[in-house]
Amino acid sequence: MEPEQLPEFLRAPGVPDGLVSIYAEMFTRNSAPKLLIEPETGRIVDANPAALEFYGYSLEVLRSMEIQSINQLPALEVQREMDRAHSEQRRYFEFKHRISSGEIKFVKVYSGPVEILGKRYLHSIIHDYTEPQLLHKNLEEFKELFEALPVGVYRNEPGIDGRFLNANPAMAAIFEADSLDDFLFRKASELYDDPEERRRFSERLLAEGEVDRAELKLKTLKGRPIWVSITATTRAREDGTIVFDGIVEDISQRKKQESELRQAAAVFEHTQEGILITDSDVRITAVNKAFTRITGYSEEEVLGRNPRLLASGFHSSAFYEAMWSTLKSQGFWSGEIWNRRKDGTVFPELSTITEVRNNAGVVVQYLAIFSDISSIKDYQHKLERMAHSDPLTGLANRLLFEERLGQAMTLADRSGDKVGIIFLDLNNFKDVNDSLGHPIGDRLLRDVGARLSEAIRTDQTLARFGGDEFLVLVPGPQSAGEVALVADDLVQCLEEAFTLGDRKIAISASLGMSLYPEHANTVEELIQQADTAMYRAKKEGVRYRFFSQDLTDEALKRIRLGSEIRRGLDAGEFLLHYQPQINLSDGKLTGLEALIRWQGPDGLINPDEFIPVAEQLGLIIPLGEWVMEEACRQTRSWISMGLDINCIAVNVSPVQIQNGDFSSRVLNILSRTGLPPSRLEIEITENSLIGLDNAILEQLHLLREQGVRIAIDDFGVGYSSLSYLRDLPVDRLKIDRSFINGLPDDSSLVAISRAIIALGETLGFTVIAEGVETEPQRVHLLESGCHEGQGFLFGHPMADRAIESAYIRK
Numbered sequence: 001m002e003p004e005q006l007p008e009f010l011r012a013p014g015v016p017d018g019l020v021s022i023y024a025e026m027f028t029r030n031s032a033p034k035l036l037i038e039p040e041t042g043r044i045v046d047a048n049p050a051a052l053e054f055y056g057y058s059l060e061v062l063r064s065m066e067i068q069s070i071n072q073l074p075a076l077e078v079q080r081e082m083d084r085a086h087s088e089q090r091r092y093f094e095f096k097h098r099i100s101s102g103e104i105k106f107v108k109v110y111s112g113p114v115e116i117l118g119k120r121y122l123h124s125i126i127h128d129y130t131e132p133q134l135l136h137k138n139l140e141e142f143k144e145l146f147e148a149l150p151v152g153v154y155r156n157e158p159g160i161d162g163r164f165l166n167a168n169p170a171m172a173a174i175f176e177a178d179s180l181d182d183f184l185f186r187k188a189s190e191l192y193d194d195p196e197e198r199r200r201f202s203e204r205l206l207a208e209g210e211v212d213r214a215e216l217k218l219k220t221l222k223g224r225p226i227w228v229s230i231t232a233t234t235r236a237r238e239d240g241t242i243v244f245d246g247i248v249e250d251i252s253q254r255k256k257q258e259s260e261l262r263q264a265a266a267v268f269e270h271t272q273e274g275i276l277i278t279d280s281d282v283r284i285t286a287v288n289k290a291f292t293r294i295t296g297y298s299e300e301e302v303l304g305r306n307p308r309l310l311a312s313g314f315h316s317s318a319f320y321e322a323m324w325s326t327l328k329s330q331g332f333w334s335g336e337i338w339n340r341r342k343d344g345t346v347f348p349e350l351s352t353i354t355e356v357r358n359n360a361g362v363v364v365q366y367l368a369i370f371s372d373i374s375s376i377k378d379y380q381h382k383l384e385r386m387a388h389s390d391p392l393t394g395l396a397n398r399l400l401f402e403e404r405l406g407q408a409m410t411l412a413d414r415s416g417d418k419v420g421i422i423f424l425d426l427n428n429f430k431d432v433n434d435s436l437g438h439p440i441g442d443r444l445l446r447d448v449g450a451r452l453s454e455a456i457r458t459d460q461t462l463a464r465f466g467g468d469e470f471l472v473l474v475p476g477p478q479s480a481g482e483v484a485l486v487a488d489d490l491v492q493c494l495e496e497a498f499t500l501g502d503r504k505i506a507i508s509a510s511l512g513m514s515l516y517p518e519h520a521n522t523v524e525e526l527i528q529q530a531d532t533a534m535y536r537a538k539k540e541g542v543r544y545r546f547f548s549q550d551l552t553d554e555a556l557k558r559i560r561l562g563s564e565i566r567r568g569l570d571a572g573e574f575l576l577h578y579q580p581q582i583n584l585s586d587g588k589l590t591g592l593e594a595l596i597r598w599q600g601p602d603g604l605i606n607p608d609e610f611i612p613v614a615e616q617l618g619l620i621i622p623l624g625e626w627v628m629e630e631a632c633r634q635t636r637s638w639i640s641m642g643l644d645i646n647c648i649a650v651n652v653s654p655v656q657i658q659n660g661d662f663s664s665r666v667l668n669i670l671s672r673t674g675l676p677p678s679r680l681e682i683e684i685t686e687n688s689l690i691g692l693d694n695a696i697l698e699q700l701h702l703l704r705e706q707g708v709r710i711a712i713d714d715f716g717v718g719y720s721s722l723s724y725l726r727d728l729p730v731d732r733l734k735i736d737r738s739f740i741n742g743l744p745d746d747s748s749l750v751a752i753s754r755a756i757i758a759l760g761e762t763l764g765f766t767v768i769a770e771g772v773e774t775e776p777q778r779v780h781l782l783e784s785g786c787h788e789g790q791g792f793l794f795g796h797p798m799a800d801r802a803i804e805s806a807y808i809r810k
Contacts, residue, residue, distance in 0.1 A: 027123075092109060106129055153168045160196075162244070206242070213231050216228055228248050229251045294341075297309075351369070395453070398464075401465070402527075405527075406523050423530035455489045456486065482612075491509065512532065512544065561609070565610055575598075595651075625669070632650075635648040649683050651683045657699075704731075769781050
């Protein structure tokens with residue numbers, strides 16, 4: 001071999017002559033086309049004479065080329081072919097190579113790494129299978145390759161025996177022979193459970209001339225079942241005898257996987273449990289029929305979407321955070337969860353979510369299997385109702401009442417709230433039983449229970465204590481008066497006579513009330529005190545009383561106040577005052593806040609005194625509607641007179657918000673008064689936002705879409721949870737006056753106020769401070785980034801005429 005024909009790395013000084021000789025013998029003088037390729041770049045480092053003849057290029061030209069310019073498959077298709085070869089467990093790649101004439105050759109490339117002088121190259125042997133006969137030429141030349149192939153290669157005789165004439169080591173290994181010599185000259189029929197199957201295979205091959213990837217279930221020489229793929233052809237030898245040449249691949253593992261996949265597919269399709277599969281980005285990639293049956297969503301409707309489309313809204317973000325934390329730390333999560341079907345109904349499910357990882361340990365999928373446990377829950381609830389309900393009236397029984405009372409007392413201990421109970425006893429019920437009979441008495445008890453149920457709120461509990469006695473649990477009252485208001489409603493609902501068939505029966509009740517923790521420390525004591533108060537009321541001939549006289553007096557005062565609110569509404573005694581909201585930088589009027597006042601017969605009544613009673617009695621709905629309509633009407637009038645303000649701010653009670661048609665009532669008021677929606681701002685206290693359901697949030701979003709502004713009032717004094725800011729269409733934050741009073745001297749208040757202002761600025765909200773009374777407070781707030789202020793520094797709440805005098809140009 002001439003020195004100039006050696007590759008560059010063999011021409012370097014110090015290369016041993018022996019290495020050059022070996023290289024020339026193994027590479028250059030080999031009759032199969034061979035290429036030595038630099039793997040990083042694809043550059044052809046060397047080519048043997050057979051490759052020069054095959055490709056039609058000179059050695060110099062080939063060494064200047066990259067394999068990518070010869071291989072005609074696109075890079076993506078090259079990668080796919082490599083993946084196919086890997087999945088099919090073959091050691092060659094099928095490519096299309098262009099030779100110098102432009103002709104495309106179909107080649108099989110057997111490529112493997114080789115290290116020469118410390119550097120790795122790809123040693124590629126090129127086999128042209130454009131002509132099928134080429135596969136069988138010169139078998140001795142490829143003996144080394146033949147013996148190294150991972151697939152079995154064999155030659156055997158036709159017929160039922162099929163004696164093996166030649167084979168490679170892989171063939172012997174596939175069929176668990178002790179050695180190649182042990183395998184040779186054995187009969188092919190030894191690999192079949194039934195020799196007749198061998199006969200049929202032989203006859204088929206003789207008839208067709210070739211078999212392509214026939215899958216057969218055979219056995220090894222040790223009797224172990226095995227699946228193989230056989231590609232074989234018939235060949236006539238020089239002496240005229242026919243032999244079979246074939247290639248055998250062990251596909252046992254693939255067949256096992258296929259079987260497992262079929263089993264999994266059968267389970268996936270026919271199991272009663274819903275199955276959902278996502279990719280690593282939690283996008284749905286597959287669901288089964290049970291998923292569709294349970295949720296109502298077809299596969300087409302959910303593919304590519306996040307499973308959160310099933311969220312019921314029943315669970316907090318903390319629930320899902322804990323679920324994902326468990327899933328990531330343990331690889332699975334199992335538990336009960338409420339989801340929502342396509343038709344909007346919610347249902348409980350028992351779900352298990354599992355991570356699916358690849359060989360590298362990377363999560364590639366998530367698998368969720370769930371069962372609809374609605375029927376189980378219904379059965380549980382039925383058992384609970386049987387255990388906790390009164391069989392006659394269907395109300396809670398004494399056991400359930402005492403459980404709920406205990407829970408309410410525990411919560412009250414944590415929150416500092418009160419708990420009230422009402423003990424109700426029907427007067428003269430024994431006379432009804434004695435004169436009309438027990439069946440009529442039972443019907444009366446059922447009707448009384450139904451009517452009492454309509455008189456209480458959903459967060460209160462009505463129970464039949466026994467006989468003609470009933471109990472009502474009132475959780476979290478602000479005062480004894482609130483409990484008395486409930487008692488008053490109960491008394492009033494019994495005033496109308498009951499119709500039982502052709503009889504009308506009038507019945508009244510005596511009620512006793514007690515408060516926790518004022519009157520008792522235990523459930524039994526609290527009920528006993530209410531019972532005692534009831535007997536005192538019955539003895540004194542009054543409708544109800546508390547365990548203590550002072551609370552009874554307070555309750556009666558509160559009830560009288562409720563009656564006065566109704567009268568005041570009818571008499572037009574309520575009016576509005578307006579407090580200015582000012583731009584802190586230029587002193588310009590930006591808005592007004594409408595504040596309700598009540599001028600009663602005995603003088604001005606504080607809103608803090610009558611607003612809670614109005615909320616308790618449900619009067620806040622008409623009262624709040626009057627405030628909003630009057631404020632909008634007055635503002636529309638002022639704008640027409642030339643008043644330049646951004647909006648009128650109206651405080652809204654939580655009771656108003658939670659009324660189902662809140663958004664409709666607001667939009668109707670705007671329509672009636674002609675005030676543009678953008679000129680109305682609804683102020684909602686921070687505490688009232690806690691626990692709003694999705695339906696109410698949707699109403700607030702609807703109002704915001706129509707242009708109505710939304711402000712968070714008394715910001716900073718609530719639950720210190722900012723998650724609602726993400727869900728609400730908030731425009732403005734109002735800093736509570738408690739954070740303003742000590743400014744700018746109190747360093748803690750300075751830090752808090754600046755933090756709230758920074759938060760508002762980050763979220764894009766306008767920030768207004770309440771209770772600004774001094775110039776140093778205004779300066780501090782302005783320097784901290786606050787936009788607007790409200791307080792005595794700028795003006796006290798004023799009547800409408802005072803506003804006109806102060807701010808409307810004549």
